[in-house]
Amino acid sequence: MTAREAILRDVRRNLGRAEGATPPPPPEPRIRIPEVSREDRIARMLERVSALAGKTLHARSAGDAVEYVAARTAGQTAVASNAPFLRQIGVTELPGVQSGFTDERNLREACASAEIGITSADYALADTGTLVMMASPAEARLVSLLPPVHMAIVPAERILTGLDELFSLHPLPASETSSMVLITGPSRTADIEQILVRGVHGPGEIHVVVVD
Amino acid sequence: MSTTFDRKIDATLSDPRLQNAIYKATGRLMSHRKIAVDSDVLPEFEELRTQANAVKRHTIENLDWYLEQFERNVLAHGGHVHWARTGTDVADVILGLAKSRNASLIVKSKSMTTEEIDLNERLEHHGLESVETDLGEYIIQLKHERPYHIVAPALHLTRYDVANVFEKKLGVENETEIENQTMIARRVLRDKFLRADIGISGANFLIADSGAVALVENEGNARLTTSAPKVHIAVAGIEKLIPRAQDLATFLKLLGRSGTGQPLTVYTSFLSGPRREDEVDGPEEFHVILLDSGRTKLLADPDKRQSLYCIRCGACLNHCPVYRKIGGHSFPWVYSGPIGAIITPQFHGVESEPGLPFASSLCGACAEVCPVKIDIPKILLELRADVKASEKRHAVNEAERAVFRTFAYVASRPKLWQRATKLAARLGPRGQGYLKKVPGFMNVGPVRAWLSQRDLPAPAEKSFREMWKERGR
Numbered sequence: 001m002t003a004r005e006a007i008l009r010d011v012r013r014n015l016g017r018a019e020g021a022t023p024p025p026p027p028e029p030r031i032r033i034p035e036v037s038r039e040d041r042i043a044r045m046l047e048r049v050s051a052l053a054g055k056t057l058h059a060r061s062a063g064d065a066v067e068y069v070a071a072r073t074a075g076q077t078a079v080a081s082n083a084p085f086l087r088q089i090g091v092t093e094l095p096g097v098q099s100g101f102t103d104e105r106n107l108r109e110a111c112a113s114a115e116i117g118i119t120s121a122d123y124a125l126a127d128t129g130t131l132v133m134m135a136s137p138a139e140a141r142l143v144s145l146l147p148p149v150h151m152a153i154v155p156a157e158r159i160l161t162g163l164d165e166l167f168s169l170h171p172l173p174a175s176e177t178s179s180m181v182l183i184t185g186p187s188r189t190a191d192i193e194q195i196l197v198r199g200v201h202g203p204g205e206i207h208v209v210v211v212d
Numbered sequence: 213m214s215t216t217f218d219r220k221i222d223a224t225l226s227d228p229r230l231q232n233a234i235y236k237a238t239g240r241l242m243s244h245r246k247i248a249v250d251s252d253v254l255p256e257f258e259e260l261r262t263q264a265n266a267v268k269r270h271t272i273e274n275l276d277w278y279l280e281q282f283e284r285n286v287l288a289h290g291g292h293v294h295w296a297r298t299g300t301d302v303a304d305v306i307l308g309l310a311k312s313r314n315a316s317l318i319v320k321s322k323s324m325t326t327e328e329i330d331l332n333e334r335l336e337h338h339g340l341e342s343v344e345t346d347l348g349e350y351i352i353q354l355k356h357e358r359p360y361h362i363v364a365p366a367l368h369l370t371r372y373d374v375a376n377v378f379e380k381k382l383g384v385e386n387e388t389e390i391e392n393q394t395m396i397a398r399r400v401l402r403d404k405f406l407r408a409d410i411g412i413s414g415a416n417f418l419i420a421d422s423g424a425v426a427l428v429e430n431e432g433n434a435r436l437t438t439s440a441p442k443v444h445i446a447v448a449g450i451e452k453l454i455p456r457a458q459d460l461a462t463f464l465k466l467l468g469r470s471g472t473g474q475p476l477t478v479y480t481s482f483l484s485g486p487r488r489e490d491e492v493d494g495p496e497e498f499h500v501i502l503l504d505s506g507r508t509k510l511l512a513d514p515d516k517r518q519s520l521y522c523i524r525c526g527a528c529l530n531h532c533p534v535y536r537k538i539g540g541h542s543f544p545w546v547y548s549g550p551i552g553a554i555i556t557p558q559f560h561g562v563e564s565e566p567g568l569p570f571a572s573s574l575c576g577a578c579a580e581v582c583p584v585k586i587d588i589p590k591i592l593l594e595l596r597a598d599v600k601a602s603e604k605r606h607a608v609n610e611a612e613r614a615v616f617r618t619f620a621y622v623a624s625r626p627k628l629w630q631r632a633t634k635l636a637a638r639l640g641p642r643g644q645g646y647l648k649k650v651p652g653f654m655n656v657g658p659v660r661a662w663l664s665q666r667d668l669p670a671p672a673e674k675s676f677r678e679m680w681k682e683r684g685r
């Protein structure tokens with residue numbers, strides 16, 4: 001008997017269930033989506049990110065957003081993801097910004113040495129100040145992970161109210177991506193004497209730029 | 213009450229610094245939680261708890277069905293599922309994968325399940341380097357200790373302890389600034405992440421309708437563990453299942469708030485297989501190891517099986533007046549506090565540590581804060597009854613009961629136990645066998661009676677303790 005068979009046998013025996021018996025319907029998922037205006041969602045998003053010690057900008061135009069990124073990346077090395085939005089607004093053209101990686105080794109080396117990683121985000125969650133990153137050829141995992149600074153540039157219409165709205169739009173994220181990561185503030189630890197230190201493994205500095 | 217328990221308790225109670233550290237840390241976690249679940253900010257908190265309890269109950273009561281659904285969906289996305297009855301099975305799966313992929317360096321993110329089965333020691337025994345990457349876990353791995361708290365593993369240590377162990381094990385200057393210590397760990401571990409062949413994580417949730425593993429963390433080490441190496445292996449107890457991705461909308465709101473008072477932890481990863489076509493990075497292989505190791509046994513009791521709803525938030529530890537006095541290492545297993553007190557006897561038998569269910573004042577604070585509403589005091593009472601019943605079965609009269617206590621006394625003292633089992637190893641059968649004969653001083657009525665019911669595993673050629681020590685050299 002395989003371990004699989006033995007485990008399933010014991011589970012069924014101890015629960016008194018017959019093999020293959022369909023369970024009663026599970027409780028309905030609890031999904032509640034509040035009505036929140038676009039302005040309030042933007043305001044709430046930025047407020048939450050600031051509360052987590054993230055830096056924010058409410059950009060009135062794409063140009064403002066690019067200018068903000070340019071100021072932070074000046075004299076530094078940065079990697080931008082392949083998100084079409086970043087190319088459209090011109091972030092990938094900034095001096096010192098490398099982009100367009102399709103080879104893993106090159107991407108890894110660039111991200112491991114870059115000071116800044118620039119991405120877009122599939123969504124943002126206003127309630128918690130969260131960025132939602134779905135891995136794809138356009139958004140590699142390491143850009144928002146290896147460099148000590150992460151800048152995310154997000155169109156305002158991608159700001160959702162919270163987790164409930166995200167999972168109502170994407171009830172099965174696995175059918176769309178192999179990895180969905182929620183990022184809520186800078187990397188942190190308090191493992192030594194409860195003292196908060198940012199940037200232990202992931203980026204310790206995070207910028208969220210919302211483009212209206 | 214068993215004597216190991218007693219001795220560690222005494223040591224903890226008479227250490228003012230440690231008392232203060234436990235009190236401060238748990239106190240802070242309590243007040244952060246209180247703010248995060250306040251009805252002003254989260255009016256639906258009670259509703260979420262009720263929902264979480266109902267979903268967990270439903271999943272556990274139909275667990276075989278959800279396990280099979282989970283497996284089908286992992287396979288559909290190109291991942292692999294392995295089933296493990298024991299910790300040894302888990303190690304065998306990983307050793308097999310490591311061997312065929314010529315792997316030597318493993319990075320690990322924090323997982324109580326792998327602590328439970330001593331996975332690192334098993335892997336290192338076979339020549340693999342397995343490095344914990346959560347800062348607290350890394351420190352206690354260097355110190356060869358076990359986690360002090362489910363969510364704050366190094367709660368009991370000071371910056372000076374960290375400075376000393378870093379100096380000794382990493383060959384760095386004696387650095388006592390916490391920020392600098394953190395950056396030392398970042399540097400050392402970053403190098404490991406980029407060189408590692410395999411990343412091993414646990415799982416906070418297994419999602420049946422997605423074939424996905426959900427991980428929550430603050431540091432980013434779980435993201436690195438599951439993104440940088442070519443192979444990602446998640447090790448999870450079978451009770452970690454929830455039916456649907458949409459259930460995360462309930463559980464994620466509860467987990468961070470209950471544990472550390474965070475509405476969401478910094479990172480939540482929802483991982484459902486190897487990288488897909490045209491993705492530039494991400495693991496090429498995705499494996500999930502489903503572990504039993506006593507869990508199926510817990511399902512047998514319709515009432516006590518709710519112990520398996522636990523999402524390891526740690527809130528019951530923080531709110532327990534007993535944990536807050538005696539600390540994590542006074543408990544006999546890796547799971548401490550109220551949740552440890554109810555699952556340890558169920559995994560290992562009430563005889564193993566008969567004092568444990570009594571180490572509670574039944575004040576009910578744990579049940580009040582538990583996000584999945586496990587009725588911990590009720591289970592403690594049931595376990596107390598089980599202890600009484602087992603004592604009646606095994607100790608025939610008062611004189612023999614006293615001898616049995618001597619046995620327990622020896623068994624619970626590492627040094628004495630070491631000597632006694634070494635003696636037994638010399639006298640009795642070796643290796644795979646079971647002890648039918650025990651050394652004279654242990655061959656007394658109750659032990660004999662006990663052995664007639666069950667066999668005592670024969671001591672291995674080398675005890676785990678000996679292997680551990682040798683490895684440390």
Ligand code: SF4
Nearest residue numbers: 522523525526528582
């Ligand atoms: S028993 Fe409840 S409170 Fe305790 S760790 Fe588990 S989920 Fe949290």
